[in-house]
Structures are given as C-alpha cells and as structure tokens.
Amino acid sequence: xxxxxxxLLGMLVGVVTGLLLNSFASDFLPIQTLLVDGLxxxxxxxxxxxxxxxxxxxxxxxxxxxxxxxxxxxxxxxVGGKTVGLYLFTTAIAIMLALTxxxxxxxxxxxxxxxxxxxxxxxxxxxxxxxxINIVPQNPVRAMVEGQMxxxxxxxxxxxxxxxxVGERGKHVINFFTDLxxxxxxxxxxxxKLAPIxxxxxxxxxxxxxxxxxxxxxxxxxxxxxxxxxxxxxxTYTVLLKAAGxxxxxxxxxxxxxxxxxxxxxxxxxxxxxxxxxxxxxxxxQNSVAAFTVPLGATINMDGTAIMQGVATVFIANVYGIELxxxxxxxVILTATLASIGTAAVPSAGLIxxxxxxxxxxxxxxxxxxxxxxxxxxxMLRTAVNVAxxxxxxxxxxxxxxxxxxxxxxxxxxxxxxxxxRASPHERE
Numbered sequence: 001x002x003x004x005x006x007x008l009l010g011m012l013v014g015v016v017t018g019l020l021l022n023s024f025a026s027d028f029l030p031i032q033t034l035l036v037d038g039l040x041x042x043x044x045x046x047x048x049x050x051x052x053x054x055x056x057x058x059x060x061x062x063x064x065x066x067x068x069x070x071x072x073x074x075x076x077x078x079v080g081g082k083t084v085g086l087y088l089f090t091t092a093i094a095i096m097l098a099l100t101x102x103x104x105x106x107x108x109x110x111x112x113x114x115x116x117x118x119x120x121x122x123x124x125x126x127x128x129x130x131x132x133i134n135i136v137p138q139n140p141v142r143a144m145v146e147g148q149m150x151x152x153x154x155x156x157x158x159x160x161x162x163x164x165x166v167g168e169r170g171k172h173v174i175n176f177f178t179d180l181x182x183x184x185x186x187x188x189x190x191x192x193k194l195a196p197i198x199x200x201x202x203x204x205x206x207x208x209x210x211x212x213x214x215x216x217x218x219x220x221x222x223x224x225x226x227x228x229x230x231x232x233x234x235x236t237y238t239v240l241l242k243a244a245g246x247x248x249x250x251x252x253x254x255x256x257x258x259x260x261x262x263x264x265x266x267x268x269x270x271x272x273x274x275x276x277x278x279x280x281x282x283x284x285x286q287n288s289v290a291a292f293t294v295p296l297g298a299t300i301n302m303d304g305t306a307i308m309q310g311v312a313t314v315f316i317a318n319v320y321g322i323e324l325x326x327x328x329x330x331x332v333i334l335t336a337t338l339a340s341i342g343t344a345a346v347p348s349a350g351l352i353x354x355x356x357x358x359x360x361x362x363x364x365x366x367x368x369x370x371x372x373x374x375x376x377x378x379x380m381l382r383t384a385v386n387v388a389x390x391x392x393x394x395x396x397x398x399x400x401x402x403x404x405x406x407x408x409x410x411x412x413x414x415x416x417x418x419x420x421x422r423a424s425p426h427e428r429e
Contacts, residue, residue, distance in 0.1 A: 018207025047198025066291030067160025098310025107220030108318030284408030297390030304382025
C-alpha cells in the first residue's frame with residue numbers, strides 16, 4: 001500500500017472504531033479508561049507533539065534557506081504581496097459562499113431555544129495597534145518557545161536578508177542552514193512514517209468521545225457548514241488553480257496527505273511539516289516560495305473558519321429571530337476577512353473572530369454556546385480546507401513566479417522521502 005493509502009486506511013478504521021465504541025461501549029468504564037482515555041489518548045497526543053516538535057525549527061530553517069535562495073528582496077516582496085492578497089481574497093470568497101448557503105438553507109429556523117442553558121463569555125480580541133506590535137518579536141528565542149509564527153517569520157526574514165547582504169562570509173552560514181534543513185526533513189520523514197498509527201488513535205478517540213448524536217439537533221447548521229466547505233474546496237480552489245493553468249484534480253490528489261493530517265489533528269500549524277514536504281516533493285514548488293507561504297498561511301489563512309463564522313452568524317440570527325440586512329452581510333464579510341489576520345496568533349482564534357463578527361451585527365454572543373457542542377467535528381473539516389487553501393495559494397504564487405516544476409506536479413508517483421525529492425520523476429520507482 002502507498003503512504004497515502006495507509007493514512008486513509010488509518011482514518012477509516014479510526015472513525016469506524018470510534019463510532020462503534022461510542023455506540024456500544026460508551027458506558028463501559030474499563031474500555032473508556034484503558035482504551036479511549038488511555039491508549040488512544042497517549043498515542044494520539046505523542047504523535048501531535050512530534051509534529052509540533054518540528055514546526056518551529058522547520059519554519060525558521062526553511063524560511064532562512066528560502067530567503068537566501070531568492071536573493072533579491074524585490075522577489076520576496078512580490079511573493080509576499082501576492083500571497084497575502086490571495087489569502088485575503090479566498091477568505092472573502094469563503095465568507096460570501098457561507099452567507100449565501102446559509103441564507104438559502106436557513107439553518108436555525110424552528111430551533112427550540114432554552115435560554116436558561118445558554119451562557120458564553122467571549123475573550124477580548126486584541127486591538128489593531130497591539131496586533132501590529134505583536135508581529136515584531138522582542139525576543140526571538142521566546143517567540144520560538146511560545147510558537148509565535150508571525151514573530152518567527154519576521155525574525156527569519158531579517159536573518160535571511162542579513163546573510164545575503166554579508167556576501168562571501170554569509171555563504172558558510174547558508175551552507176550550514178542548507179545542511180540543517182536536510183537533517184530536519186529527514187526527521188520529519190521518520191515521524192511521518194508513524195502517521196497511520198497516529199491518525200488512527202486521534203480519530204478513534206475523537207469519534208468515541210463525540211459520536212454523531214450531537215449533530216442531530218444542529219443538523220441544519222452542520223449541513224450548511226459542510227456544504228460551504230465543499231464549495232470552497234471544489235469550486236473556489238478549482239477556479240483559482242485553473243486560472244493559473246494548473247490541474248485541480250492533480251492538486252487534490254497530491255494534497256491528500258496534508259489534508260488527512262489536518263483533519264486528524266485539527267491544527268494547521270501541526271500540519272506545516274507535512275504540507276511543506278508535500279508541496280515540494282509532490283507538487284514541485286520550490287522551497288524559496290513554499291517556506292514563506294505555508295507558515296504564513298497556517299497563521300492567517302482561515303477560509304474554513306470564515307465559512308463557519310458565516311454559517312454560524314445566520315444560524316444564530318435565525319434562532320433569535322433577528323433579521324439581517326444587506327449592510328449586515330457586508331459587515332460580516334469585511335470583519336471576518338480582516339479578523340482572520342488580526343486574531344491569527346490568539347488561542348481559540350475562530351471563536352474570538354466569531355464573537356467579533358456577532359458583535360458587529362448586533363447578535364448575542366451567547367449564541368456561540370449553541371454550536372460549541374459540534375464544533376470539534378466541524379473543526380476537523382475546516383482545518384482540512386484551511387490547509388488545502390494554503391496549498392492552492394502556494395501553487396498559484398509559485399506558478400506566477402516560475403518556481404513550480406510542472407513535471408513533478410503532474411507526476412502521480414511523487415514521494416515524501418526527502419532523500420528522493422530532488423530526483424527526476426523518471427528516476428523514482
């Protein structure tokens with residue numbers, strides 16, 4: 001079996017195992033203690049920790065290598081402008097799709113509201129000035145310890161530029177980071193080999209704990225959100241890739257691994273090592289582009305989260321019987337798009353963004369409590385869409401910069417082994 005087939009099998013077996021345990025052994029304490037909260041929890045947590053272990057060194061080293069490879073600061077400026085612009089554009093499209101789908105399906109109409117059971121205290125979002133200040137690290141070591149991606153990106157950019165400006169002496173540092181990047185990629189490959197087991201444990205525990213019974217009371221909301229995510233994945237990204245002259249089918253086939261990881265872990269950041277490796281080895285994107293676009297996308301690109309916010313806004317408005325007007329919809333689009341960057345580095349950013357959106361259109365923030373129950377399942381789906389969006393924008397930007405190898409992009413035998421990723425497609429088995 002291929003690597004991707006093993007991951008998909010692990011996902012399938014994990015979901016089925018979890019649902020069976022939820023249906024037939026949810027009250028059997030030994031199984032819940034030893035298996036669900038014991039073995040599955042330990043294996044899944046260790047696997048995610050191993051992925052997160054690689055995020056900071058990979059982003060730092062890979063971005064430094066990418067900046068030094070570009071050489072010209074103007075080239076990085078072009079890449080950065082295109083990347084941020086496309087991320088904001090796809091997020092705006094996502095929220096518009098969500099509002100359209102939710103308006104047509106009208107989730108929440110007829111929902112029986114028991115206001116005594118509703119309580120939610122929203123976190124205070126950071127101010128714009130604080131967001132801008134927090135982008136620049138006061139201490140790069142602390143930024144790495146805390147996993148502050150935007151701060152790490154800024155430091156890596158400055159460091160990479162400085163290496164390029166030093167000239168001859170900087171070549172020794174470039175060689176060190178290039179060799180270090182190879183070592184890190186080899187470590188990632190070793191961790192990726194454990195993926196089928198880790199994916200199985202994560203999904204088995206999630207579905208054993210959550211089950212599908214939570215979906216029934218909120219079926220309309222769930223269906224609208226899933227439909228919005230599907231449209232973003234199969235329509236928006238398809239049009240974007242087609243416009244760049246790339247095959248959407250080949251892209252989706254090659255992105256199966258990172259999307260599976262994202263679905264299992266519900267974390268775009270934890271999936272960065274897999275996303276970067278896949279874009280370089282399976283889709284032919286040069287490291288000089290992918291090293292910048294992927295960490296930035298995992299931090300600020302939240303298409304799936306924007307869809308959740310649009311559907312949730314209409315759902316909560318219907319539940320409370322509050323009518324939204326055209327101006328309100330425009331406000332939702334603008335607020336959600338800008339908030340995707342403004343709350344990027346904040347824990348539970350999706351819920352903070354939703355609280356901001358609801359506040360802007362005069363809806364009760366307490367309504368968020370209605371959807372928290374099934375948010376875990378939707379979070380898995382929207383994270384997969386977020387990662388697909390990072391990959392699509394990366395491929396489009398790379399294609400526009402001449403930094404995409406179309407032969408690798410169209411090769412069905414792309415590999416995840418970093419030792420083989422520079423071999424020509426005809427040399428791979």
